[in-house]
Amino acid sequence: MSQVRVRFAPSPTGFFHIGSARTALFNWLYSRHTGGTFVLRIEDTDKERNSEEFLNVIYNSLTWLGLNWDEGPNVGGNFGPYRQSERADIYKEYLQKLSDAGRVYEKDGAMWFKLLGERHEVFDEHRQKTVTKVKTEPTIIEDRIRGHVERVEDEDFVIIRSDGNPVFHFVNVVDDIAMGITHVIRGEDHLSNTSKHVELFEAFSAPMPEFAHIPLILKQNGPGKMSKRDQGALVEEYQQRSYLPEALVNFICLLGWNPGDDREKMAIDEIVQLFDLPGVNQSNARFDDKKLAHMNMVYLLELPADKFLFLAGEYFKQKQLSVALSADSEYFREVMLLSQPKIKGIEELPDYTNYFFTEDFPIDEKVKTKVLGKGEPLARLAELLEVLPSMNLASDESVEAAIKNLAEVRSQGFGSYQSIARLALTGTNIGPSITGIIRVLGREKVQSRLERFST
């Protein structure tokens, strides 16, 4: 078999969303699995709706996800240029080919592709207008995912607009031919268009690429496919929220594909090895942010400390949380590492660690009522204050030993010290181990907070 060449062909008309990311991912995976080439082509023939900003979003998101392209903008290649807005000469040349073959005509200032067959006029109820139908043979699509599909393409269609700009169906096919694309992997929403494309490939006498139409991603709430406007649809959002790209990639690859067994968390190399077109499902999948969050946590738990620290720092910078950022770097490090095993996502960090960086942290009144209503918490607090000056804060273990010793001397449970100390030191009942909090906070802060709370 000849070298696989696949392409991802987005148009920069809006933010980059999850569905596009998965189409890109499946193409990328297939190219990597087969040792082929992954081409990035920008379909910017709609001058009205394109923008440089959206173009940069595409580059940025693909890069963040780790989907590097072998040919395309910024990296070049032998089949360029890779932006359709720069390929006008090529389209002229191909239009000429169709023209020479007698397959185009002009109408209303636009160039139309002419289907072969008998013509007759029909009133289309749905569109409320008279259209010319052509009696054609059904086009046949041997789809790698859906199998044998037949569809009748029975109306001529515009390939060059009256303003001279070519239309998607035309440039898409021309570029796939010109760029030697062997496999067209795209969303199922294009399946109905494929009959037009097949007609064009045949008109050009070009070799037909393999088609693989992947199922769509449905929006989490409400009917229909996910679109750019839906909650949680934008890749950029996950980047800003400091999701781990590995987790997002792992999650979206499981939307419509699976390795054939129970494996879910897989390294990208493993996915590349296992991915293949026959493994792709035929039915649409609904997006589930809970499962994505879980996947993110799984990746977060095993993230190396320095990497976690870097991401945490970046997140605090992005959020411009100056108090935390101006903290001593060793202190910041300790706070973050204490929190890493406890959270589901980086974005929880500011709230989760707030009390480490300010004396002005909120007190959860419900927790306060609960803690103060049980036993003699203020007596335990006083006892903690007594032993604090001599407490060894070198490690979590030494702190733990000190409190356990105190508990034993006073015939109390560890928990009774833990709950009041946590309330006084953090204002809440959630957080890392109390011993870690005391160690990292330091004697001075612990003392002042305990004292403040006892008055």
Added chain:
RNA sequence: GUCCCUAUCGUCUAGCCCGGUCAGGACAUCUCCCUUUCACGGAGGUAACCGGGGUUCGAAUCCCCGUGGGGACGCCA
């Protein structure tokens, strides 16, 4: 409306091609355990073959018809 795709727990899915398993896993949810809070983790529970016909000794699995879901029907991509 026409055409195309599709159908297993609430969700993602395995099983279907090559009919015979208490229909398996994960997320979510519930219970218990662990415990120094909250998480994590461990054990267990609730929970599905869309409906109707066929074919067959036997159907989630093969066929047909409904129904549901999705998509396309632009001088958007």
